[in-house]
Amino acid sequence: MHAFAVKHNLSSNPKTRIGLKFIKRLFLIAAFILVGINIWVIMSTKDRIYNSVDEIPYSEVGLVLGTSNKNRDGGENLFFKERMLTAAKLYKAGKVNRLIVSGTNPSKYYDEPEMMRKALVELGVPESSILFDRSGERTIESIKNSMNDFKLNDVTIVTQEFHGYRALFISDYYHLNARVMGTKRLPLSESGNVRIREFFARVKAVADLYILD
Numbered sequence: 001m002h003a004f005a006v007k008h009n010l011s012s013n014p015k016t017r018i019g020l021k022f023i024k025r026l027f028l029i030a031a032f033i034l035v036g037i038n039i040w041v042i043m044s045t046k047d048r049i050y051n052s053v054d055e056i057p058y059s060e061v062g063l064v065l066g067t068s069n070k071n072r073d074g075g076e077n078l079f080f081k082e083r084m085l086t087a088a089k090l091y092k093a094g095k096v097n098r099l100i101v102s103g104t105n106p107s108k109y110y111d112e113p114e115m116m117r118k119a120l121v122e123l124g125v126p127e128s129s130i131l132f133d134r135s136g137e138r139t140i141e142s143i144k145n146s147m148n149d150f151k152l153n154d155v156t157i158v159t160q161e162f163h164g165y166r167a168l169f170i171s172d173y174y175h176l177n178a179r180v181m182g183t184k185r186l187p188l189s190e191s192g193n194v195r196i197r198e199f200f201a202r203v204k205a206v207a208d209l210y211i212l213d
Helices: 003-010 014-043 080-092 112-122 141-147 163-173 186-210
Strands: 061-065 098-102 130-133 155-157 177-182
Touching: 014 163, 014 177, 061 080, 061 141, 080 098, 080 112, 080 155, 080 177, 080 186, 098 112, 098 141, 112 130, 130 141, 141 163, 141 186, 155 163, 163 177, 163 186
Parallel strands: 061 098, 061 155, 098 130, 155 177
Antiparallel strands: none
């Protein structure tokens, strides 16, 4: 009875009711902003996502966005595998002449671009056609490096489709003419957690570009 009385007093308190309504409204506003930003990012870029090597236009250079070749448990990272397979197909189909492998290289024990190079060579891409970007710790840095370090104004980005929207959104901001060659889609059981992170990463990208500069 005592617990019920406390709950009843809280719900009947005018100040408490106003406070709860305010919190709910803030939550709804935040949710609308998050969803709205994701819709903006996707709708403004979706027409430049390709899922067929035959249909994607030619570009001199392909930018392969980095990720680790292993999961945290030491197992094979399927995102890495599919990006390498897709990049190799793109090269062999003559849709790009060179590939930039962009990732992070914080120490001699962890070198994403080198892992990517090895995988691509094993898939038949000649070493002479592979360029290194070892300071691509984030998508935004990989894209800026492709412009500043490699002097590109046109590029084909290789990554998963759901990641490609953000990559193209960033490219648009910097006036880089880009398109995405999407990899094979993985089931939600393999990609669900990453897709959730990507939902919030799009919001961060907008904040980085338009608020934090």
